[in-house]
Amino acid sequence: MPKVKKIKTARKIKSKMKKEAKPADLPKVAVSSVSKKTPQVLRGFKDILPSEQRYWDLISSKAKALARDYGFEKIELPLLEETNLFTRSVGKETDIVEKEMFSFEDRGGERISLRPEATAQIARAYINHGMINLPQPVKLYYFGPMFRYDRPQSGRYRQFNQFGFEVLGDKHPVLDAQIVILSYNFLQELGLKVNIQINSIGCPICRKEYKVQLVNYYKTQKADLCPDCKLRLGKNPLRLLDCKEEKCQAISEDAPQIVDWLCEDCKNHFVKVLEFLDELEIPYNLNSHLVRGLDYYTKTVFEIWPVDEGEPKKAQNALGGGGRYDNLIELLNGRPTPAVGASIGIERIILKIKEANIEPPAEEKIDIFVAQLGESAKRKALALYEILRKEGIKIAENFSKDGLKNQLEAANKLGVRYALILGQKELSEGTILLRDMEGGVQETLNYNKAVKEVKKRLEK
Ligand code: HAM
Secondary structure, three states, X not given: OOOOOOXXXXXXXXXHHHHHOOOOOOOOOOOOOOOOOOOOOOOOOOOOOHHHHHHHHHHHHHHHHHXXXXXXXXXXXXOEEEHHHHHHHOOOOOHHHHHHOOEEEOOOOOEEEEOOOOHHHHHHHHHHOOHHHOOOOEEXXXXXXXXXXXXXXXXXXXXXXXXXXXXXXXXXXXXHHHHHHHHHHHHHHOOOOEEEEEEEOOOHHHHHHHHHHHHHHHHOOHHHOOHHHHHHHHHOHHHHHHOOOHHHHHHHOOOOOHHHHOOHHHHHHHHHHHHHHHHOXXXXXXXXXXXXXXXXXXXXXXXXXXXXXXXXXOHHHOOEEEEXXXXXXXXXXXXXOOEEEEEEEHHHHHHHHHHOOOOOOOOOOOOEEEEEOOHHHHHHHHHHHHHHHHOOOOEEEOOOOOOHHHHHHHHHHHOOOEEEEEOHHHHHHOEEEEEEOOOOOEEEEEHHHHHHHHHHHHHO
């Protein structure tokens, strides 16, 4: 019969280690001589520290609740995609694709990019997974990081997070309205003052005619346009309308407005979207200069701007944006599928929440702090901790500390109601101390009855 090796007890291992103990001869850790500077986080990226988490929890739980209320299911998409997906959908001549993508060749020589946005991915996933065969519309939401090589400044990062929601497979204007309403409610219910900016950029047919009018107008003003706008005139004339340069903004004031050029279908669609918003008394601003920076949009486009002291802030720091993209899925070789969606920037909302002094709800209170004195008590306390946790009691500890003062201070900081204290004396007597942290009154409990007793007190 093969010999079964006995499992050694901790005590046996310890005594063996004592006998064999030799002065430590640890290998030296190699330190690179190239750079001894402490590595820093990349520009435009940031760590989200524990103290920030309550804001993230607040927003992600709100996003989840809202997605449920409006019937959206969660989808998680990869952070890397073929570069080509974004070039085709967001548009070759957009700022995002031209200037802001993190793109590189992988080891197999394929051009890939960190996703700058997720709508293109949603369209890809819809085609790849044959979602056209599901009952339509398909309603999906996502929450996660996007990457854009933007110029970092307040509210503008190179890695940022979006909560996004997309409805695919239905062209009814009520869905455009519902996407606007969801975005608005999300921000309003977080306590933020916001303003909706809305426009229609028509379909490729009516937009073509409008672009001719737009170019004709701007050509007469060419000498006064900024260098970027001079280029836009040839490449992407719609973007002339939302240039941030003051000179160009003044010129845009008198530019032809797209609503005057919408075809019958696009006009009717837009009117219906607005009627649905009116029905719910959702306030909005018709903004004929709003064109958005992504090429896939058709018909409705909108942004949500923060309102500071009564004035809606400029589009540069929009909290969210979206619109309809009826041709995107077909453009990626899927069957024609109308769609509409939006996404909201989480970091920007957190900045606004802080500016408005909105406090996320306090963390759940801890009920019991388990304190211990001495090695044997520590072992027993460790086991007691597990029992309390499994009973569903909210607990905390500081087992690496030995002094009782330190531990009680930690308990006080957490604002716990009771501390259970185990020392040598209690251990030998089979008892435990229960300390009321408010009054400091202590009483001795039978160790075996302690959990039951504590539960009874917490219920009071
Ligand atoms: P977007 O307007 O490019 O739209 O981004 C949506 C939101 O993401 C912005 O309103 C902003 O809050 C946030 N955001 C964008 N860039 C940054 C940045 N560099 N730093 C921090 N936050 C940023 C889209 O991405 C579309 N996919 C929205 C959509 C969904 N359209 C239809 N469905």
